[in-house]
Amino acid sequence: MRPHTLRARLVTGLLILLALACVTIGVATSLALERFMVDRVDQQLSMTVGRFAASLEHNLEYGEYGDSRGQSLGTLGVRIMNGQVTNAAVVAPNSTRLNLSADDAAVLAAVPMDGRGHTVELSALDDYRVMAIKGADGDVLINGLPLEGVNALVHRLQFAEIVVFAILMIATGIAGTIWIRLSLRSLERVAATAQRVSTLPLASGEVALPDRVPDEDPRTEVGQVGAAFNRMLGHVGESLALRHASEQRMRTFAADASHELRTPLATVRAHVELARRDPGDVSEGVRHALKRIDAESSRMSKLVDDLLLLARLDAGRPLARDQVDLTRMVIDATGDARVSAPDHHWRLELPEEPVTMIGDADRLHQVVVNLLSNAGAHTPPDTTVTVSVRVPGPRKAELAVTDDGPGVPEKLQKELFERFVRADKARSRASGGSGLGLAIVKAVVSSHGGTMDMESRPGHTVFRVLLPSI
Ligand SMILES: Nc1ncnc2c1ncn2[C@@H]1O[C@H](COP(=O)(O)OP(=O)(O)OP(=O)(O)O)[C@@H](O)[C@H]1O
Ligand SMILES: [Mg+2]
Structure with missing residues (x-):
C-alpha cells in the first residue's frame, strides 16, 4: 500500500506532517483550556x-x-x-x-x-x-x-477543532496535489523525453534524437536534472553522429576496395584461362599451379562480389523493382542444385498458384541459391532437402529450405547470420565457403522488408524466409 509516485509520496508526507501538527495543537489547546477552567473551579471552591x-x-x-x-x-x-x-x-x-x-x-x-x-x-x-x-x-x-460544564466546553472545543482540521486537511490535500503536480511537471517532461530516447533504435545507422527538454531554472533541482539530461542527449547525439560517419566511411571503403579489386582479378582470371587453354610446353607442376591459380582466383572473385554486394546493401542502394515469380525461381534454382549436388535428394513443395512479388530478381535469386547451396554443401550425401513455398497469410510468401542433415553446431546458431561465420574455418576455407552466404541472405531479405529465421537440430534444419508478396 506504499505510494509509488513521488507526487503521491510528497502529498502523503505533507498530510502526515499536517495531521501531526493538528493533533499537537488540538491536544495542547484542550489541555490548556481544561487547566484554565479547572483553575477557575478551584478558585470558586476555595472561596466557598x-x-x-x-x-x-x-x-x-x-x-x-x-x-x-x-x-x-x-x-x-x-x-x-x-x-x-x-x-x-x-x-x-x-x-x-x-x-x-x-x-x-x-x-x-x-x-x-x-x-x-x-x-x-x-x-x-x-x-x-x-x-x-x-x-x-x-x-x-x-x-x-x-466539572460537567468544563468537560462540555472542552468537548465543544475539540469538536470545533476536528471540523476545522478536517477541512484544512482536505484543502491542503487538494491544493498540495495541484501544487506538487505543477512543480513536478518539468520532471515529467524529462521522463517523457527519456522514454522516447529509450525506444529509439540506437544500435546502428543515423539516429534522430528527440528534442531537448525545455530549459528550466537551473537553480531548481528539476532544472538541474533537465540540464544534465540535455547535456547527456547532446553527448549521445554527437557520438552517434561520429559513429554514423565512421560506419559510412567503412562502407564506402569496403565498396570501393571490392570494386577496385574486381578489374585486376578479372584480368588475372582471363590470363590464367588463356594460359590453361594453350599451356604450350610446360611441366606438370606448372600445369598444376595454373589450375590452382584458376580455382583460387574464381573463389576470390566470388568473395569480392559478395563483399561488394554486402557493401551496397549496407549503403542502402535502391533495389530493382521487378515482378518476380518466386515459384519459378525456386524450381530453376532447385534444378541447378540437383546438378551440382546429385548425391542429395531434392524435393519441391509448391502451392497450386504461382507466388509473385515485387523485388530485385537477381538478389532474390541469390537468396535461394545461397540457401540451397548451403543445404547441399554442409550436409553429407543422401541428405533429403525439401524446398517449399507457401502463402502463410495475405500478401505474404514463405520460402523454407529444410534438410535432414547433421544441423548447424549449437554455438554457431546465434551468430550464423553475421559475416564470415562458418562452422569449421579450416575445412570450409578449403571447400570454398567464406561465411558470407547467410549474411547476404539476411541483408537481401531485410532490404525487401522481409524477415528470416532458422531452427536447427541434428536431423532437422530449416531456414525460413518470410517476404511480402502481391
Ligand atoms: N543447411 C545447413 N546445415 C548445416 N550447417 C549449415 C547449413 N547452412 C549453413 N550452415 C553452417 O553455417 C555456416 C555459414 O553459412 P554461410 O552460407 O554464411 O557460409 P558458407 O556457406 O560457409 O560460405 P559461403 O556461403 O559464403 O560460400 C556454414 O559454414 C555452415 O557451417
Ligand atoms: Mg553458404
Whole structure:
C-alpha cells in the first residue's frame, strides 16, 4: 500500500506532517483550556469551600441534607467522620439527598485534606472537583463542584477543532496535489523525453534524437536534472553522429576496395584461362599451379562480389523493382542444385498458384541459391532437402529450405547470420565457403522488408524466409 509516485509520496508526507501538527495543537489547546477552567473551579471552591458541607454539621438546624440556600446547583457537600461518610448532599432543584455507594464513599474519604482541588469520579454523579478541609468538630468536610460544564466546553472545543482540521486537511490535500503536480511537471517532461530516447533504435545507422527538454531554472533541482539530461542527449547525439560517419566511411571503403579489386582479378582470371587453354610446353607442376591459380582466383572473385554486394546493401542502394515469380525461381534454382549436388535428394513443395512479388530478381535469386547451396554443401550425401513455398497469410510468401542433415553446431546458431561465420574455418576455407552466404541472405531479405529465421537440430534444419508478396 506504499505510494509509488513521488507526487503521491510528497502529498502523503505533507498530510502526515499536517495531521501531526493538528493533533499537537488540538491536544495542547484542550489541555490548556481544561487547566484554565479547572483553575477557575478551584478558585470558586476555595472561596466557598466548606459552606455547604459545614451546614451538614448542624443536623438540628438545617436537617440532614444541609442548607442549600445561595448555593449553585450541583454543589456537593460531604461530611466525613473517622473515615466514614456521615452526611452527603448535592444541591438539586427538588431535594439535596444523595445516596453514595460504598466505592464513592471510599473515593471521597481518600481525598487529601490539603486545601487544593482534586478531580474525582463518582458513580452517583459525574466528574467532580472536590476540596477537603477540617471541620469544627474533628470531622472532614468536602465541598465539590461539578466539572460537567468544563468537560462540555472542552468537548465543544475539540469538536470545533476536528471540523476545522478536517477541512484544512482536505484543502491542503487538494491544493498540495495541484501544487506538487505543477512543480513536478518539468520532471515529467524529462521522463517523457527519456522514454522516447529509450525506444529509439540506437544500435546502428543515423539516429534522430528527440528534442531537448525545455530549459528550466537551473537553480531548481528539476532544472538541474533537465540540464544534465540535455547535456547527456547532446553527448549521445554527437557520438552517434561520429559513429554514423565512421560506419559510412567503412562502407564506402569496403565498396570501393571490392570494386577496385574486381578489374585486376578479372584480368588475372582471363590470363590464367588463356594460359590453361594453350599451356604450350610446360611441366606438370606448372600445369598444376595454373589450375590452382584458376580455382583460387574464381573463389576470390566470388568473395569480392559478395563483399561488394554486402557493401551496397549496407549503403542502402535502391533495389530493382521487378515482378518476380518466386515459384519459378525456386524450381530453376532447385534444378541447378540437383546438378551440382546429385548425391542429395531434392524435393519441391509448391502451392497450386504461382507466388509473385515485387523485388530485385537477381538478389532474390541469390537468396535461394545461397540457401540451397548451403543445404547441399554442409550436409553429407543422401541428405533429403525439401524446398517449399507457401502463402502463410495475405500478401505474404514463405520460402523454407529444410534438410535432414547433421544441423548447424549449437554455438554457431546465434551468430550464423553475421559475416564470415562458418562452422569449421579450416575445412570450409578449403571447400570454398567464406561465411558470407547467410549474411547476404539476411541483408537481401531485410532490404525487401522481409524477415528470416532458422531452427536447427541434428536431423532437422530449416531456414525460413518470410517476404511480402502481391
Ligand atoms: N543447411 C545447413 N546445415 C548445416 N550447417 C549449415 C547449413 N547452412 C549453413 N550452415 C553452417 O553455417 C555456416 C555459414 O553459412 P554461410 O552460407 O554464411 O557460409 P558458407 O556457406 O560457409 O560460405 P559461403 O556461403 O559464403 O560460400 C556454414 O559454414 C555452415 O557451417
Ligand atoms: Mg553458404
